[in-house]
Amino acid sequence: MTTKLRNLFAIGASAMLLAACQGQDASDTGSSTPADDTTTPDTEETAEFKLGMVTDEGGVDDRSFNQSAWEGMQAWADENGYGADAVDYFQSNDAQDFVPNLNQAIQAEFDIIYGVGFQLAEAVEDVASSNPNQHFGIIDSVVEADNVISLNFRDNEAAYLVGVAAAHTTETNKVGFIGGIAGPVIDKFEAGFVEGVKSVDPAIEVEVRYAESFSDAAIGQQIAAGMYSAGADIIYHASGAVGNGVFTEAADLMESGSEEQLWVIGVDRDQEELGEYSGGNLTLTSSLKGVGAAIQLASNEARDEGFQGGENLIYGLAEDGVGVTEGNMSEEAWTAVQEAMESIISGDIEVPETPGE
Known part of the structure; x- marks a missing residue:
């Protein structure tokens, strides 16, 4: 099948x-x-x-x-x-x-x-x-x-790839992950993303927070505000409609003249449309399912x-059950993602499903 x-x-x-x-x-x-x-x-x-x-x-x-x-x-x-x-x-x-x-x-x-x-x-x-x-x-x-x-x-495999993209894009060496409700499924997103980031540069800090909801966009915006103010310039969300708040906060900050280029990584479907703001688009990439x-x-x-x-x-x-979009990645980041994808498919890279595994 x-x-x-x-x-x-x-x-x-x-x-x-x-x-x-x-x-x-x-x-x-x-x-x-x-x-x-x-x-x-x-x-x-x-x-x-x-x-x-x-x-x-x-x-x-x-x-x-x-x-x-x-x-x-x-x-x-x-x-x-x-x-x-x-x-x-x-x-x-x-x-x-x-x-x-x-x-x-x-x-x-x-x-x-x-x-x-x-x-x-x-x-x-x-x-x-x-x-x-x-x-x-x-x-x-x-x-x-x-x-x-x-x-x-195998959501962890796609999450690993967007982690690679984040590591090749961050200017602050700090990125964030926002999960919906903790459990075996969202664990895979967290584990893959953190592993992908660390595979490029173990010194990059990854802040992990959970909304304990898949529907409350206000909580997503609140958590995102805290992460961006603490120095993160990229946030990957695996949180359903909570992620709408993450995009809202990033767009608001960019509209207000953020000194840093802020990015959001979408989940499950191509969420580039959610990244539109007056100065361009802030969806770095999306993991696909x-x-x-x-x-x-x-x-x-x-x-x-x-x-x-x-x-x-x-x-x-x-x-081809999971994947990523090229989105707004640099050529360097997209090349690194493609190389990592080939290594996962070949079995050279085995992506963990559980954080800390």
Whole structure:
């Protein structure tokens, strides 16, 4: 299965053009607003296979993790010529919404229901055990059940590469990492980033902070303000919508005439658009995660060949499951990143998954 991911980001690229404009949350028992159609009534097919997703906190318009998954599902419906009713999402404002949203999705009779994010693992496991005939997917965790497929990523490999980029770019020799909620998944981002920075120059200081949220942009802005004022000139965030606050703070400081060139490193999808300010763009690069494309591929296989419950599919650089954008890197930094990528794929560099490993 993983060999099919060689062109993962190419498969998912069209998803970036689709807007998030559909869905329900746990408090909404009515029908959702249809997504914009790119097909005409004469060519649109009635979907014989339907996908639902339950978001992690942060919402489907978090410009990061949830949004990339939803864009992938919209692209899947569009590329198969299905109507808007082929896909839908159920938005979670917090963990209490997970089970109600999963149950709503079951009632809507989707062929596969994806729980987007490791925080949904327990809810998916519980609901799946009570509904053995319903197929589920879990992103960024493993649920060992015959009716659940698990999709995971070597985020530490992409994080290592943006760490290399940060080390070749910093002018202050101090950079920052802001994580969302601490745990095995975000650990991989932290571990890879720190290792990538230190591989270039062990003397560079890396400040690590956690927001304990994936949705509170104000906390992200507050933490970023402290890091920049303490001398960091680059911040990598792995924090969902919290990262929107990081971009806001960097842009505000640059607009106010910062003496240092400040940068933000995006996560999960190309976040260059978030770095726009009057003087240019402050997104150095973004680590990419092919969540939407992986959902597309797993769903197509389930539809065409049968659902492969119990599988844990893991996607890294070798499978084009994670990656980085060139962004606004210098030629020197981009060359170093490409060399590091080749070394990871060849096995010459083994990136840790746990901080301090």
